[in-house]
Amino acid sequence: MTQPITQPMTTGQSAPVRTVGPDHVARRLPGPLTALRWEVRKLRAQYRARAVLLVAVLAPVAIVVVIHGQSRPPKDTLFGRFAIDNGFALSLLVLGFASQWVLPLLTAIVAGDVFASEDQHGTWKTVLTRSTSRSRLFWAKTITAGAFATLVLVLLAVSTIASSWMIVGHQPLIGLSGQTIPAGTALQLVAASWAMMLPPMLAFTCLAILLSVWSRNPAVGIAAPVVLAMVMQLVGALGGVEAIRPFLVTTSFEAWHGLLTEPRFSGPLIEGLLVSGGWCVASLATAFVLLRRRDITGG
Structure with missing residues (x-):
């Protein structure tokens, strides 16, 4: 049976003696959300993460202004024919470009560094001795990276749709089958189209996490998912x-x-939901096993 710990009182002190028993010690242990709050706090302090969010808000506005100011529309792209005169078409044009090159990069900037930064700074022993476990830390970092990717996509979508609506207009949209889509329905479909980017974006987030854990190098964790996205585009x-x-x-x-x-x-x-889910599960399972088996005694 564990004896209660009695704090000694120095000469001249009149404060009552406090007894710290096992139950009190257990109550002071960090809860499951402590590691998550710590990771969110670290992410909020990163200038790189702030820059990504700022780009997600401002870059679409600049792109909409530039495309709308062109004398001829980019007819060789999907919905490019109507991009100059239709805000919904311009939003979908930006979506097509972002899905090919931009989204994997924006999510990898944080997800590819979230584990490798601990290796780079030699802080594994420090973070793992703060009454937390590898499993808890792994999921805290994973949830933080996934939440950041979701936030980036939301900001990018809202900025693109809003700027296209206000600068270009919200006329009825011509669909891929040549049908005319009313403005209200077009807005819902464009928003849904952007929302459908989330599963594959999370798949690239998990892939970046795997590369971050495996390589222990932030440069590899950030650049490799972008290169893999380009290779997949070419193969497809x-x-x-x-x-x-x-x-x-x-x-x-x-x-x-x-x-x-x-x-x-x-x-x-x-199919996209199933494939993206499969990539997420495979990437996270492999990353989790690698992290569990890692020897962090060197830092």
Whole structure:
């Protein structure tokens, strides 16, 4: 039976003696949310994360202004033909570009560094001796990275749709089947199209986490997911790869096309959810095993 710990009282003190028993010690141990709050606090202090959020808000406005000021529309891109005169088409044009090159980069800037930074600064022993476990720390960092990716996507979507609406207009949209979509319905479909970017974006987030844990190098954790996204884009554009194309994360970025046809189809959306979920599970499971088996005695 554990004896209560009695704090000694120095000469001249008149304060009552406090007894700290086992129950009091247990109550002072950090709860499950402590590690999460700590990771969120560290992320909020990073200038890199603030810069990404600022870019997500301001960059779409600049892009909308530049495209709207062009004398000729970019006809070689999806919805580019109507981008100059239709705000919804311009929002979808930006969405198509962002899904190919921008979204994997924006999420990897934080997710690719969230674990590797501990190796870079040699702080593993410090963070793991603050009454927390590897499992708790792993999920705290993972949730923080996923929440950041979600926030970036929301800011990017809101900024793009709002600036396109105000600068270009909100005329009825011409869909992929040539049908006319009323403005109210078009707004809902454009917002839904942006929302459909979240599953593959989270898949790249988990992939960046895996590379961050495996490489222990922030540069690899950030750059490698972007390179892999480019490789997947190129492979998906090749002929004769129909068997593997559905399993590429980048293919899920195209699932929103089914919302703009008549009749609409949801097959690619379901496949995208399953594929993105599979990449998330595989990446996180591998990263978790690697972190659990890591020897952190060196720092």
